[in-house]
Amino acid sequence: MLVGAFVAPALLVTPGWLAVARRVGKQRALLAAQGAFAVGSLVLALGRPAGLPVLVAAVAVLGVAFASMQLLPFSMVPDVIRAAGTVGAGTYTGVWTATEATGAALGPYAYALCLAGGGFVASAGGETVVQPDSALAAVRYGFGLLPAAVMLAALLLQRRYTLDRAARAGN
Numbered sequence: 001m002l003v004g005a006f007v008a009p010a011l012l013v014t015p016g017w018l019a020v021a022r023r024v025g026k027q028r029a030l031l032a033a034q035g036a037f038a039v040g041s042l043v044l045a046l047g048r049p050a051g052l053p054v055l056v057a058a059v060a061v062l063g064v065a066f067a068s069m070q071l072l073p074f075s076m077v078p079d080v081i082r083a084a085g086t087v088g089a090g091t092y093t094g095v096w097t098a099t100e101a102t103g104a105a106l107g108p109y110a111y112a113l114c115l116a117g118g119g120f121v122a123s124a125g126g127e128t129v130v131q132p133d134s135a136l137a138a139v140r141y142g143f144g145l146l147p148a149a150v151m152l153a154a155l156l157l158q159r160r161y162t163l164d165r166a167a168r169a170g171n
Contacts, residue, residue, distance in 0.1 A: 005056045006063040010070075017068045018075075026072050026079070027161045033068030034155040036061055038148040045144025047136075079163040103150070114142030 021029040043050060043058035050058075073096060081089040118138020123129045 001056065002059050005059040006066070009060045009063040010067040013064050014067045014071055017071050020068075021072060021075065026076050027158065027163075030068060030072040030076075030161075031155055031158060033065040033072070034151050034158060037065035037069065038151040038155065040065065041144050041148035041151065043144070045140050045148070047140040047144075076161070076163065083163050110146055111142045114138045114146060 017029060017033070020032075024032075040058045040061035043054065043061075046054075077089055077093060080092040084091075115135065115138050118135040118141075119132050120135040120138055121129045121131055
């Protein structure tokens with residue numbers, strides 16, 4: 001159910017993000033998506049007490065935000081090329097892909113640190129263990145607070161993108 005709540009909205013809203021970006025600018029649209037992603041992640045950190053409908057809605061918000069975060073950085077590449085030439089575009093895409101790869105590589109380790117800090121008890125196949133409450137909280141926090149914190153950091157860095165303002169000043 002959660003996978004569907006994430007993927008279906010992401011597929012449906014992509015054209016809408018293009019319209020939003022044309023209206024408010026790519027940076028503002030991306031910042032809004034990053035903020036929505038952070039908020040959706042924070043809701044996931046609440047876990048079961050939030051209730052299943054709220055959690056499914058939060059995952060849908062994550063899907064909507066994710067669609068923008070997959071679309072808009074690609075649409076910013078031509079802006080960088082226009083403003084800084086191919087060298088600037090190479091720098092932009094190099095930093096972008098390096099950051100993405102680093103996040104993908106370090107994300108599981110950061111989550112594992114959350115689990116270890118919460119006292120998560122590993123088990124082998126077929127073995128049943130009882131997780132302490134602190135481990136269950138660590139699962140929620142690693143799945144909610146950690147992505148929210150990383151996304152807020154990305155949002156702060158993304159605010160430095162100025163090509164939308166430069167393009168509007170030139171028009």
